[in-house]
Amino acid sequence: MIPEIGQFALTLALMTAVVQGILPIWGAARNNAVWMRSATPSAALQCILIAIAFGALMRSFVVSDFTVVNVVENSNSLKPMLFKVAGTWGSHEGSLLLWTLILAVFGAAVALLGQNIPTSLKARTLSVQAWISTGFLSFMLFTSNPFDRIFPAPLDGNDLNPLLQDVGLAMHPPLLYIGYVGFSIVFSFAVAALIEGRVDPAWARWVRPWTLAAWVALTGGIALGSWWAYYELGWGGWWFWDPVENVSFMPWLLGTALLHSAVVTEKRGAFKSWTILLAILTFSLSLLGTFIVRSGLLTSVHAFAVDPERGAYILGLLVLSIGGSLTLYAIRAPKMDPGGLFAPVSREGGLLINNLLLALATATVLFGTLYPLFLEAITGDKISVGPPFFNASFIPIMLPLVIVMGVGPFLSWKRADLPGVFDRLKWVIVITLISLLVVWYMQTKGPALAVLAMAIAVWLLLATLREWSLRIKLGQVSFSESRDRLRRVPRSSHGMTLAHAGLAVCIFGFVGSSAWKSEEVLFVEPGTQIEIAGFDVTFEGTERVQGPNYVAAVGVLRVMRNGRDVTVLRPERRTYPVAQSQTTEAAIRSTPAGDLYASITEPANEDATGKWTLRILYEPLVGLVWLGSLMLVLGGLTSLTDRRLRVGSPKRKIPVATAPIAGE
Amino acid sequence: MKRFLIFLPLCVAIVIGLAGWWGLNPDRDPNSIPSALIGQPVPAFDLPAIEGIGGLGLSTQDFGDGSGPILVNVFASWCVPCRAEHAVLTRMVREDNFALLGINYKDKPEAAAAWLTELGNPYGRIGSDETGRAGVEWGISGVPETFVVDANGIIVFRFVGPITSDAALATLRKALAQAGADKS
Numbered sequence: 152m153i154p155e156i157g158q159f160a161l162t163l164a165l166m167t168a169v170v171q172g173i174l175p176i177w178g179a180a181r182n183n184a185v186w187m188r189s190a191t192p193s194a195a196l197q198c199i200l201i202a203i204a205f206g207a208l209m210r211s212f213v214v215s216d217f218t219v220v221n222v223v224e225n226s227n228s229l230k231p232m233l234f235k236v237a238g239t240w241g242s243h244e245g246s247l248l249l250w251t252l253i254l255a256v257f258g259a260a261v262a263l264l265g266q267n268i269p270t271s272l273k274a275r276t277l278s279v280q281a282w283i284s285t286g287f288l289s290f291m292l293f294t295s296n297p298f299d300r301i302f303p304a305p306l307d308g309n310d311l312n313p314l315l316q317d318v319g320l321a322m323h324p325p326l327l328y329i330g331y332v333g334f335s336i337v338f339s340f341a342v343a344a345l346i347e348g349r350v351d352p353a354w355a356r357w358v359r360p361w362t363l364a365a366w367v368a369l370t371g372g373i374a375l376g377s378w379w380a381y382y383e384l385g386w387g388g389w390w391f392w393d394p395v396e397n398v399s400f401m402p403w404l405l406g407t408a409l410l411h412s413a414v415v416t417e418k419r420g421a422f423k424s425w426t427i428l429l430a431i432l433t434f435s436l437s438l439l440g441t442f443i444v445r446s447g448l449l450t451s452v453h454a455f456a457v458d459p460e461r462g463a464y465i466l467g468l469l470v471l472s473i474g475g476s477l478t479l480y481a482i483r484a485p486k487m488d489p490g491g492l493f494a495p496v497s498r499e500g501g502l503l504i505n506n507l508l509l510a511l512a513t514a515t516v517l518f519g520t521l522y523p524l525f526l527e528a529i530t531g532d533k534i535s536v537g538p539p540f541f542n543a544s545f546i547p548i549m550l551p552l553v554i555v556m557g558v559g560p561f562l563s564w565k566r567a568d569l570p571g572v573f574d575r576l577k578w579v580i581v582i583t584l585i586s587l588l589v590v591w592y593m594q595t596k597g598p599a600l601a602v603l604a605m606a607i608a609v610w611l612l613l614a615t616l617r618e619w620s621l622r623i624k625l626g627q628v629s630f631s632e633s634r635d636r637l638r639r640v641p642r643s644s645h646g647m648t649l650a651h652a653g654l655a656v657c658i659f660g661f662v663g664s665s666a667w668k669s670e671e672v673l674f675v676e677p678g679t680q681i682e683i684a685g686f687d688v689t690f691e692g693t694e695r696v697q698g699p700n701y702v703a704a705v706g707v708l709r710v711m712r713n714g715r716d717v718t719v720l721r722p723e724r725r726t727y728p729v730a731q732s733q734t735t736e737a738a739i740r741s742t743p744a745g746d747l748y749a750s751i752t753e754p755a756n757e758d759a760t761g762k763w764t765l766r767i768l769y770e771p772l773v774g775l776v777w778l779g780s781l782m783l784v785l786g787g788l789t790s791l792t793d794r795r796l797r798v799g800s801p802k803r804k805i806p807v808a809t810a811p812i813a814g815e
Numbered sequence: 816m817k818r819f820l821i822f823l824p825l826c827v828a829i830v831i832g833l834a835g836w837w838g839l840n841p842d843r844d845p846n847s848i849p850s851a852l853i854g855q856p857v858p859a860f861d862l863p864a865i866e867g868i869g870g871l872g873l874s875t876q877d878f879g880d881g882s883g884p885i886l887v888n889v890f891a892s893w894c895v896p897c898r899a900e901h902a903v904l905t906r907m908v909r910e911d912n913f914a915l916l917g918i919n920y921k922d923k924p925e926a927a928a929a930w931l932t933e934l935g936n937p938y939g940r941i942g943s944d945e946t947g948r949a950g951v952e953w954g955i956s957g958v959p960e961t962f963v964v965d966a967n968g969i970i971v972f973r974f975v976g977p978i979t980s981d982a983a984l985a986t987l988r989k990a991l992a993q994a995g996a997d998k999s
Contacts (some may be wrong), residue, residue: 538893
């Protein structure tokens with residue numbers, strides 16, 4: 152009964168979306184206020200209906216209703232409750248339902264919280280949002296219904312892929328989707344502005360909190376996914392340039408560009424057409440990601456069940472949404488006035504470089520990701536593009552960006568005084584050069600680029616801190632006055648400082664863990680000793696541990712340093728009998744200086760019974776990758792609480808910006 | 816110029832869309848391409864063993880001696896899908912009746928040795944193709960790639976991409992069964 156209610160709610164949601172897609176925008180064209188206002192209740196209704204459907208599916212998972220095909224295929228009665236709940240979005244159908252739910256939540260949030268947005272813009276935006284909903288709801292109902300029943304019902308389910316049974320990964324899709332799908336509302340705003348033919352600084356200010364919220368969620372989602380890969384896959388890396396990773400990274404890169412260009416549109420009225428284009432492209436890349444992941448177009452280590460029919464349907468949606476919006480852009484963009492003039496050396500100029508480099512980086516990743524497909528289409532050759540390409544092309548684009556990032560915040564709008572900026576940065580430059588020499592002296596092995604990247608990260612961190620201290624006049628005036636200034640500086644400035652410093656911290660982690668890691672892979676028996684990065688590690692054997700739906704062999708590794716006990720590492724190898732698969736649970740000892748990381752697998756070779764394959768790594772500074780990511784997220788959140796994003800809402804004092812992320 | 820730039824994103828999107836449409840063609844299996852070598856004897860090549868793991872190298876002489884079928888798997892330690900495929904191959908060797916030989920394509924011996932130590936070595940023989948010359952002879956277009964060679968040393972099947980899905984495994988088993996049946 153409950154699954155039928157879910158199905159029914161989904162069908163009603165589709166009808167609501169169709170109405171919401173027609174009535175408000177028609178009303179906006181005919182200047183009919185009642186029709187325009189209908190957008191608000193219909194967006195709310197649509198959200199409630201999809202939430203009911205989602206709740207129905209989640210209930211089927213929680214009570215293990217094995218008459219539902221989706222539950223049979225992705226759940227098991229023995230599974231811990233958290234993963235039963237997370238199983239709701241573990242499959243293609245369920246994750247699609249989550250996708251549309253988030254789409255509707257963003258629509259409803261704009262409908263209910265966007266009190267200060269002009270009625271016609273709001274009506275058009277919500278209609279465009281409803282077009283996207285219509286596409287995805289119909290896709291779900293026609294090709295991937297999550298509520299399909301099975302008869303007779305099997306006794307137990309097939310279990311969720313054990314790799315996915317992990318807290319980090321249970322949270323990863325919702326966060327990632329909030330990011331992906333959050334850009335949909337920005338897209339809708341952009342298309343609505345194009346239809347309306349008006350883009351002004353006010354438009355940029357309405358759009359900014361949504362962009363920022365989506366960006367924060369996407370950053371968190373990507374960081375969680377990478378953290379999961381780090382400790383769950385047991386390979387000891389956190390980024391593999393896999394197509395599926397790339398498709399989440401591209402919207403992030405372009406979304407970052409969008410955040411910065413929207414600032415120019417808001418403050419100076421410039422870059423209008425470019426901001427609109429970025430808004431369209433960012434969501435287009437999210438859609439492209441959905442398409443690639445769900446169509447089996449490219450070979451990837453993580454892919455959903457592949458079905459060409461589904462792929463064709465999504466491609467149809469892509470053609471309509473991306474093709475339609477870009478055509479509209481091509482027609483309307485030339486009519487936009489170019490906005491404020493500025494000298495090459497200025498805040499605008501700096502942000503222009505930021506945008507060009509980020510767009511170039513996105514294009515590079517896009518090219519590398521799709522190149523195998525193009526090559527196959529044209530010549531029939533099949534290749535896969537791996538880390539060497541991305542490292543060789545992406546890093547040289549990002550390093551100049553990071554250098555400019557240090558200077559950018561010092562530049563003033565319209566025309567900046569470059570010698571004056573360098574005068575304020577002279578000590579930062581000196582310390583950066585010294586740190587370059589120090590790193591070079593300490594690390595003779597490893598690539599020269601790593602030393603350079605390290606120094607550039609030092610530069611970014613110090614320049615960012617310098618800018619922040621100048622802003623609050625730290626050391627120039629009395630401490631209490633500095634504290635006073637600290638409070639008066641807009642939150643968005645603090646957010647920027649935190650995020651920029653976070654990126655610097657991330658770079659320390661990226662470089663340290665990839666350029667200077669030590670790695671040993673070997674067969675071990677009880678008693679085997681290994682020396683790695685100054686640690687003496689003894690393999691003492693394995694223990695068997697029974698988990699709720701798995702059995703694990705737990706390796707015991709005694710770690711000593713200079714004859715003193717440091718810790719005992721317990722990497723696990725879990726076997727899931729129902730799903731007939733195995734996972735690796737790495738044991739990690741984290742310190743600020745670096746992670747000692749161990750994982751074990753049973754050797755595939757039959758001759759080596761009683762032996763285990765031990766992979767042990769020391770990854771310097773790797774914890775900084777996630778610390779930096781956290782700073783990026785916190786920076787974004789701080790910026791979201793800025794008063795500027797709330798002003799212009801005299802009727803109600805609801806913080807527009809914080810609402811969408813409250814749902815996390 | 817400006818007009819052109821305005822249309823550029825649309826043009827790029829159209830090109831990507833066309834490629835995607837082509838890619839969805841149900842006849843296109845991302846993992847199969849016909850090979851000119853099907854029905855041909857194994858090409859001439861002679862590869863040394865990977866330094867540091869012992870074992871034997873691989874050359875043309877190892878084929879066509881009447882034993883078979885033989886599965887030739889082209890792999891590399893830098894190839895992520897190979898890692899996924901490795902477990903499947905290891906299990907197949909244990910369960911099915913065939914010889915598994917490997918070509919280690921454009922790989923550093925020490926990296927390959929570490930990879931095999933970590934994951935286990937299911938291969939009967941491995942030729943180390945550091946220069947990629949033998950890969951050219953076999954006409955491979957990437958790694959991983961897998962060939963089925965019958966008892967007479969004739970290549971009868973080629974599979975491009977990792978053998979990780981059930982469908983891929985089934986096609987490979989079918990090809991192996993056919994190659995084995997031809998012998999008797």
